[in-house]
Structure formats: structure tokens, C-alpha cells
Amino acid sequence: MKLLERLREPRPAAACKLILAVGLLAAVTLWGLFCGDAAVQADFSRKNLAPGPACLFGTDWLGRDMLARTAAGLSLSIRIGVVTACVSGALALVLGAAAALLGRWADGFVTWLIDLFMGVPHILLLVLISCALGRGFWGVCVGIVFTHWMSLARLLRAEVLQLKTSGYVLAARKLGQGSVGIALRHILPGVLPQFFTGLVLLFPHAILHEASVTFLGFGLSSEQPAIGVILSESMQYLATGRWWLAVLPGAALVGAVLLFDLAGRSLKQLWAVTVPAEG
Template sequence: MSEIITPVPALSTPPVKNERLLVRQAKDLVASPEAVVGLAVLLVLAFLALFAPLIAPQNPYDLMQLDIMDNMLPPGTMLGSGITAWLGTDDQGRDMLSAIMYGMRVSLGVGIASVAIASVIGALIGVLSAYIGGRFDALVMRIVDLQLSFPSILIALVLLTVFGRGLDKVILSLVFVQWAYYARTVRGSALVEKNKDYIAAARCLEISQWRILVRHMLPNCIPPLIVVSTVQVAHAITLESTLSFLGVGVPVTQPSLGMLIATGYDFLLSGNYWVSTYPGVALVLIVVAINLVGDRLRAILNPRFVQ
């Protein structure tokens, strides 16, 4: 008598269904005028930041290209080198448009890098905490609660005081500040996924615990993780700009938007408004654009927020 083999249902969503879901979510994203405007602004600013060395009129941190006689010139003035400073110059004769492009490179780079690292660490800790449960879960959540009880800026200031200034030190500090948000978010989603049938089926098939976590449970926790990551990029950029404004962030050789704002702060009330105002406008545009896209993603990926 031949043995009857019962086929095991697939544990993951078929590729065709995933493609249809992505197409529908993309259509939902572009259906919002605010999200489209935010995405367009974000793409333009990211393009300017990424290709700043190619399209910026001047390398503002190359001393050979600077002339101290061009300092504090108003917007639209022709510099001695022949370029037009459409946004004026600062106290060192740097073209503000070029300085903002280079500053956005640092701000966006720090924000994206810190969020990418923190989301990976926080997601792994969160899914492990939910899967193991018990005392380990309680310990992890108490650590998360303890960290979230302190202001982010205070923790970052303490860490940078210990580590010192530097681009890598800023990223490390922001990772330490942000991982708890991802750990709590992923843990909540993983607790729901843990009791579903596909996890029970994977255990019955004697699939390794690590594969269950990484291949089956963690991918289903990604939608809320994307929403939190999008919002946290704006938070990380704002926090980095605040640290740089206070003088404990990135070094002078790698200035961000926050440092450019701090540079022009002393001239803000003396009539030379452009030194601090235009970097501030660029920072506001980045943060608002990211938040517009993030709010729409939250509505798309979490049906409870759909109005």
C-alpha cells in the first residue's frame, strides 16, 4: 500500500500576490497630492545632495576656491571667480547654494545611515524578544522603557561628550538613541505573528528557529518597520542638526545643515539673513517632505489609520 503524501501549503505569500499588493500600494501613495509633493521635493533635494560635487558651482570646503574678499555678499552677487552666488555668501566667502548642497549630503547621509543600522539592530532584538518571551522579553522591554524615558537629545549629548566629535561618532550616537523605537515596534508585530498558523506549521516541519525568525516572522513585521523608519529619518536629521548647531556634532571639515545654521546665527539680526535662513529652509523642506511621505505610508501599510 503506497503512502499518501499530503502537500504542505506554502508558508509565504505567492510572488504574484506580492506584486499586486505593491502595485496597489504604489497607486495609493500617488493618490495623495501631499505625498506626491513631498516625494517630489525629497527626490529633488536628494538628487542635489548626491550629485553636489558635479553640479555645485563651488566646492565650499576647498580653500583654493575661496576668496575672503567675497565674504557676506548678498544673494545674486557675482563673485571674483566668475560664479553667481544666488543665495549669497557666508563670512568665509563660501557660496551658500554650494554649501547647502554639501550640507544636505552630510545630513541625509547621517540620517539614512543611522536609521538603517538602528532598524536592523532594533528589528532583530524585537523579534527575538517576542519569540523567546519570558524573562528575556521582560528584561529587553524594561531596557527599552528606560531608554525611551530619557530625551533623545540628552542621551546623544552624553554619548558625544564621551566619544568626541566625528561623523562616525554622530552616527553611532544616533543608532544608540533610535534602536529602542524599532525594537518596540517589531516586538508588537512579532507577538501577533507568533501565534499564527504558519509559524505553527514551520515548527511542525522542524525548521530551524533562526530560519523561522528571519525568513518567516521578520518579513511580516516589515510594514510597520518601514513607517517608523521613514519618520525616524526626519527625526535623525533634526537631531543631528541640533547637535551640530550646539557644536558637538559633525566636525568643521564635514559641516551639515545644522552647522551652517549655527554659522549664520550671529549674523541673523545684522541684516545678513541669508547665511542662516537658507540652510534652515532646506532643513525644513527635508523634514516636512519626509513626514508627508511617512504619514501616507502609515495610512497605506496600516489599515487602522485609513480615514
């Protein structure tokens, strides 16, 4: 009931920001899907062109349109971010709820698992998992999923523990409702605002870590027009003055991350809840 009341409250500024951010991200994703062929098409007659009216982001050493490559790379990164964040968020919800509802042994095991994963730096654990799975698309996705659930699981565990001792849950238990019914009717709706807000805030971390691992050579293959591949390939040409090969794709990646951050903060304002930042 509290969730419905919060959603009914007028917050036009936050709603407009959320719609704008989601709309722009969806537009970039769709645009990138249609730029797949142009992103890999070489044209040696116009190689190494600086940004201008004909090519807004310039061209690279093979004459490939950097705007098309950037759009395709952002689209791929956003899709990876959405898939991995959703799976990682679902894992966090299951483990966080299990730790709070299944007794001391489950709580101790999940807490130990959280501490174990958080004891290893994100990027190092991601590289290890990606390499163990042969790198590529699935290696990166699995690595991101298993390195981004811990903070959200810890938050949801704390929220469920707090809701277990609330008055309406205790009253429902005294009225004879079972544990499953209480969890679905009273506890789950209470943690959904924190879950969805935390889920949105997982997206930028997933995108940045995918680009970082790919940039280091442990992620997506060089044949794919991913942002990490573009930035990695452009490093050897920066000394020759071709700044646009790295600066413009990097700025586009930062813009996508900021849009996800704007969506998360707007969603948090709509639900008027406080979610700590992902580490």
C-alpha cells in the same frame, strides 16, 4: 502573501509621491557631493552679498557661496541620516524579534533596555554619547544609532508577538516546522512592512538630531560644511541683518525633512499599515 497583494494594488498617487521624494533627496545628495570644493572656497571680493541672481543664497563673511554650502551640508546630513537610520533600524529589528521569540528573560531584558533608553531625553543622551566618543563624525553617528531604535523595537516586538499566535503560524508549528523556519518564512515577511515604513520615518529624526547636536557644538567639526555648523556660525551675524545666512539653510533643512516624511507616509499608504510616529 498579504504583503505581495498589497504591493500589487494600484496606488498611483502614493507611488508618484514616493518616487518624487526619493528622487529629489538623491539629487540633493549627489549635488552636494560635487559642491565640496565650492562650499569651502573663500572669495573676499564678494563677501556678505544678499541673495540675488548671481548667488541665489547669497554669500557669507568669507565670500563663500551659501547655496554650495547648503547643498554640501544637506548631502552630508542625508548620508548620516541614511547610515544611522539603517543601523538603528537593524538593531531595532534584532532586539524586537529577540524579545518576542527568545522567551521571558529576553523579553524582560529588552523591555528594560527600551525603558532605560527612553527614560533619558534624546538630545541629552545623544550629546553624552557624542562627547564620550570624542564628538566628530563617528561620535554623532554612534549617538544617533543608540538613541533612535527604541520605539521601532517596541513596535516590532508587539507585531511579532501578535504573529506568533496567528492561525497560520500555529498550523506551521503543528506541521513540524522549526522555530527558525517559522521565523523566516512566516513572521519576518509579516513585519517587513512595519519595519521599512518605520525605517523611513527614522531618517528625518536622525537628520534633525544631527543638526541640533552640531549646532550646540557637540557634533561635527566646524571645518565641515554641515547644516548645524552653518546655523551655529550664522547666529552672530543675524543682528547685522544678514538673515539669509540662517533662514535659507534652515528652510532647506526643513524641506529635506519634509521629503523624508513624505516618503514615509507614501510608503505607509502603499503597504496600508499603521506605524506610530517616532518620539
